[in-house]
Amino acid sequence: MLILVLLSAIAPAYADKLVAVQNPWPPYLGPELEGQGLSGQIVREALRRQGHELEIRFLPWARALRMVKNGGADLLVAAWWTQERSEYLRFSEPYVQNNLKFIKRKSDSFEYAGLQSLSGKRLGLIRSYGYGDELTNAKNYHKVVNLDLVSNIRMLLAGRIDLTLEDELVARYTMYQEDPVLLNTVSFTERALNSKWLYVASGLRHPKNKEYVAAFNRGLKSMQEDGTLERYLQQLTPAQ
Structure with a gap:
């Protein structure tokens, strides 16, 4: 019994398993890429630090955007801000520049x-x-x-x-x-x-959109402070 208690104490306590939908967009995102791509690695680590698991499902962009807009999925991992999108999406702090x-x-x-x-x-x-x-x-x-x-x-x-x-x-x-x-x-x-900056986004129709975006922002700030984000960004070396 004591062993079980100790194991439960050191195991990560995940508040929610979040489902993101996104189009393949290598090297930022792709099912075949290490960590599902640079954006996948950054967003997953930021959310992990806040107690959330992340599953990324790959779909055509227009469909993924529609799902998140309507609250059918929790997040977009990599989205550009536009005025029109801001009417139905909550955007995080930016994390990568295109x-x-x-x-x-x-x-x-x-x-x-x-x-x-x-x-x-x-x-x-x-x-x-x-x-x-x-x-x-x-x-x-x-x-x-x-x-x-x-x-x-x-x-x-x-x-x-x-x-x-x-x-x-x-x-x-x-x-x-x-x-x-x-x-x-x-x-x-x-x-x-x-x-253009890349953002995480959640649909305003989603009941936890504010909570999930805030969690990502806190995790991202932690990664900025300890240098983890910069280490990820050093992978962004364009092919010549």
Whole structure:
């Protein structure tokens, strides 16, 4: 009996097992990645420090966003803030920064110089991504919407679009995994559209949204203070 009491005293006491839904987005997230990706590792550790287990289930982005919005899952592990999303999601403190850059054919001399430089361009976007209200609301370019980056890259190389857009690290990783030759056929603009932070988010319809986001924030602060977060972020070295 004494042994059982001692074991229960040193075992982690988990308040809740949280379920997050998310699209595969390597190297930040993916079922085949170590720790399910960098974001998976950071968010899981932050929540563990607050007594929560985390299960990540991988779904298409639009479906994952809809589930969390409607309270059908506890969290999104990696989401960009937009004004529209803030109307139905509670966002955490930010933990990783993305640099969204335009991707072009290597032979293309285009350089991004503000929204006006996109005039007449066919831009490949991904459905339900939060690129920012300024780009989303602009009317001077042609939007071509696809389900994923690889589809946009294929259309770019086939001449069916002029540009696509993604976090540079994600794009390099995705193209390398799909076909390393792709990296030699495209290039990135020097200037980014914007730098966007990643957040954990919970739907405002979820009865524990405030509790779960606060728990992540406390765990994240602890990781910042002891250097754990910085050690994770050192993994973010873009492929050349």
